[in-house]
Amino acid sequence: MKIKRALISVSDKAGIVEFARQLANYGVEIISTGGTMKTLREAGIPVTYVSDVTGFPEIMDGRVKTLNPYIHGGILALRDNPEHTAAMERHNIKGIDMVVVNLYPFRQTIAKPDVTLGDAIENIDIGGPAMIRAAAKNFQYVAVVVNPERYTEIIDQLAAKQEISAEFRMALAQEAYHHTAEYDACIAQYLGKQLDNGQFPETMHAVYEKVQELRYGENPHQQAAFYREKYGDGFGIANAKQLHGKELSFNNIVDVEAAYGIVGEFKQPAAAIIKHTNPCGTGIGKTLAEAYGKAYEADPVSAYGGIVGLNREVDAITAEEISKIFIEAVIAPSFTPEALTILTRKQNIRLLTADAVDADVAEFDIKKVSGGILLQDRDTRDAEIEDMKVVTKRPPTQTEWEQLMLAWRVVKHVKSNAIVVAANNQTLGVGAGQMNRVGAAAIALAQAGEKARGAVLASDAFFPFRDTVDTAVTAGITAIIQPGGSVKDAESIQAADEQGIAMIFTGMRHFKH
């Protein structure tokens, strides 16, 4: 299919002069709207003004410029349909074989802090999408170009064969419909916000772009790919930079997310080691190396093959410690050059940096169920000592308070039913994903062993019975943090008081399913 006439009407004029010049060199006649025409003519490229084709001026501040049968007939005519070609002849409509359009910058306009509804509305492109959709529908005969990144490939095809291949025209059409769909979705979302339709939209049009295909999914027999929000703010795991190591696996990505989530809870240097999305060890310290050492010591057996999350720049001392065992991946805000030298000695270890997600980012937590999704706010509420209530006769000591806060911050990230035992700025035992709470406590306490004597215990949800308190005290726990709210709270409090331990209620639950 030879390209004889091209209509170019672009808001983003990047690369357009060079592209149009090349088209002109191949003998393509170029038609353009006012601004584009000006840009091209100033560059010395011959251009036919769209008004000279339509016989009509651009009117109403450009709201109507290409919405005309001379344009749309030229784009939509089926070139091998005698009725269509007869109509072209009868009405003196000439074919348009290529449409190069990018749209009024609606998304950029509404991103401006002082944007008015009027500005937004004026930036809704009408003529552009009409031409794009027409050209995409008629891709058998017409090439549609919405993405400036395609300019080079188009010129390459013209250089090689003087035409655009049928396969490429279809791919361009598909890209074009994605483009207009995204554009309209953005407008609908914006208008929904103006109408204050509530926090949860009636219809969701999320736009994700593929980051990479993965070797496999959760298991080798499952195929998988990784996507990120196309118009996100650039934070979080989907925007992490991989500095070194093997390609991330599906499970690595999930675990890296978990690791970064935990260490993001802490203001002081913190480290977490993740296995199957649960933290087998978490530590805090004055330095990152100290925090990592505590996280590792918490459960050295499970740490093997784990994913490490750190909330400070990784220094050489920490890097040396990490490189002592096999670790799958490390995520941190940054690495010093020395740390990178040490860690990259290991060929396979994946090293990632990412911007943590701020608590105030209005992002939904989304969970997939068959046939739908569940949306909720992210669980970002910070634990403040002032919000907590001492319910026992004995209040926690200062040290107990510190360890209780550590355990509480960690238990939030452990699969429910969850129990965390902690002392000396590290977790000692983690009971994750159990079907009853006392079972989770038994696992965490067994793992802590003798170290549970004088340690503290956190529970992600209330105790339905006093049995967990009794089990904890028997193992040597001296203070407990839990949400409270059970009908049998009084029995748990009595159990704590009888045995002289401290207990605090947070009034907030941290289930994680």
Ligand SMILES: NC(=O)c1ncn([C@@H]2O[C@H](COP(=O)(O)O)[C@@H](O)[C@H]2O)c1NC=O
């Ligand atoms: N109204 C129309 O008929 C119309 N035809 C093309 N446009 C848009 O006008 C823009 C280019 O305008 P200019 O060449 O004047 O800078 C493009 O983003 C194109 O999508 C139109 N503008 C908006 O709807």
